[in-house]
Amino acid sequence: MKNKRKGIILAGGSGTRLYPVSIPFSKQLIPVFNKPMIYYPLATLMLADIKEILIITTKRDALLFKDLLKDGSQWGLKIKYAIQKEPKGIVESLIIAENFLSGSPCALILGDNIFHGNNLRSILKTQSEKLNENCIFTYYVKDPERYGVANYKNSRIVSLKEKPKKPKSNFAITGLYFYDQNASENAKKITPSNRGELEITDLNKLYLKEGSLNSIKLKRGYAWLDTGTFDSLIEASFFVSTIEKRQGLLIASPEEVAYRLGYIDSMQLKKLADSYNNSYGNNLLNLLESNE
Numbered sequence: 001m002k003n004k005r006k007g008i009i010l011a012g013g014s015g016t017r018l019y020p021v022s023i024p025f026s027k028q029l030i031p032v033f034n035k036p037m038i039y040y041p042l043a044t045l046m047l048a049d050i051k052e053i054l055i056i057t058t059k060r061d062a063l064l065f066k067d068l069l070k071d072g073s074q075w076g077l078k079i080k081y082a083i084q085k086e087p088k089g090i091v092e093s094l095i096i097a098e099n100f101l102s103g104s105p106c107a108l109i110l111g112d113n114i115f116h117g118n119n120l121r122s123i124l125k126t127q128s129e130k131l132n133e134n135c136i137f138t139y140y141v142k143d144p145e146r147y148g149v150a151n152y153k154n155s156r157i158v159s160l161k162e163k164p165k166k167p168k169s170n171f172a173i174t175g176l177y178f179y180d181q182n183a184s185e186n187a188k189k190i191t192p193s194n195r196g197e198l199e200i201t202d203l204n205k206l207y208l209k210e211g212s213l214n215s216i217k218l219k220r221g222y223a224w225l226d227t228g229t230f231d232s233l234i235e236a237s238f239f240v241s242t243i244e245k246r247q248g249l250l251i252a253s254p255e256e257v258a259y260r261l262g263y264i265d266s267m268q269l270k271k272l273a274d275s276y277n278n279s280y281g282n283n284l285l286n287l288l289e290s291n292e
Contacts (some may be wrong), residue, residue, distance in 0.1 A: 005128050005178075006104045007045035007053040010093045011038055011065065011111035012084040017229050026061040028111035029068070032227055033240040034280050035252060036068060041109040043252035044176065046261065048124035050107055052078045054100045056093050059083050074272060075254045076263025089197030094179070094187035103181050105131045110175030114236055116243075116251055117222035127178055127216065134207045135178040135214045138171040139224040147172035148201045150215060157208060157215050162201040171217065173204070174224050180212075248286070255284050266291075 015027030022030065028038040038055075045053055053072065055065050062081050072079030082096050093108060094101075107128065115137075117123075127135055136157075138150045144167040151159040151168040159168070177200065179186075186206055193199045207213035218224060225236040240251050250256045259269045266288055273284035 004104050005048070005050055005131060006101055006106050007048070007050040008093055008097050008100075008106055008108045009038065009041050009045070009053060009055050009111050010084075010090060010108065011055055011057045011061070012093075013058075013087045015228075018233070021230075025064055026057060026111075027228070028057075029061070029064060030227075030233065031237075032114065032233065033237040033244070035240075037227055038065070038069070038111055039254055040114040040252040041111055042069070043254055043257050044109055044113075044115050044120075044124065045107055046075075046077070046254065046257045046263075047121045048107055048128040049261070050128060051076065051263070052080075054080050054082055054097050056082050056084050056096055059085070074264075074268075075258040076261075077254075077258075087197070089192070090200040091187045091190050091198035091203050094183045094203075095198075098184040101181075101184055105178070105180050106183055108177045108179065108183075112227045113175035114225040114227060114240075114252070115174070115176065115218075115223070116225075116239075117218065120222065123216060130178075132180050133178065133214055134180055134212050135216060136204055137174045137176045137216050137218055137224075139174050139218045139222070140170050141172045142170070144170045144172050148204075149173065157213060160201050160205050160208060162199060173201070174218070175226070177204070179207075244283075248283075250283055250287070253280075253284070256287055259287065 011026055011028040015022035018027045029036050057065055062083060069079050080100060084096060145163060148162045149164055149167045149169055150157050150171045150173055187203060190198045190202045204213060227233045227236045243249055243251060255269060255272045258264045269284060269288060273281045
């Protein structure tokens, strides 16, 4: 069955935690080692076999994203763009995306989240094919009070809490969410929090109350990185650099993912690789040679 799930990348906001670096442009355009930050969530959606993707950003940054990503056809994708006039919470992205989704289930990912793991492709693809399911991805952290937290009982989520002072578990809710075809309608039911935002935790609570929220724990062997601060940005760059240099692997390269999944052929990959006169292009050429 053809996967009809569509993808949304939220790349808006002001990125104040990365000022002054992010003053002139979106933080999702800042490099994480050898790629723009937005390549990482884009590749994550691609690994879930999602080919129709909406980038939600600011009016100022939309042209920059279009210049970088274009319409996605060079990677076998269909990329569209929408404007978020001002940050009103993650849930607003589902309302903005209503016409784009047109009743399709979706995967929503935050533009500063990086996921990596050997079996990540299998997990994402399997979950993406469950079109009527709602699923969040959780990750064990030492400082859960900084995140939305999922509390489990017998491997099932029993409660959710946004940045609790006394967390009941160490499982943080990551910035990747799979929702059914009712996501936009349910998003409209959410009211602003005390800080004036439409909170994603409230939407997840709605699905939890309905009994339709599942979760996947990303355990040992997986990495989840939030690149929203200077320290985390540097840590993420070192992480990617270390793996790519030591193992000769490319992490979150849209060209590589598109080629491996059959979205583009070897001639198209070579053309893309030749357009980069640097080590990134050489890595793509090495990929071609290793598959001959």
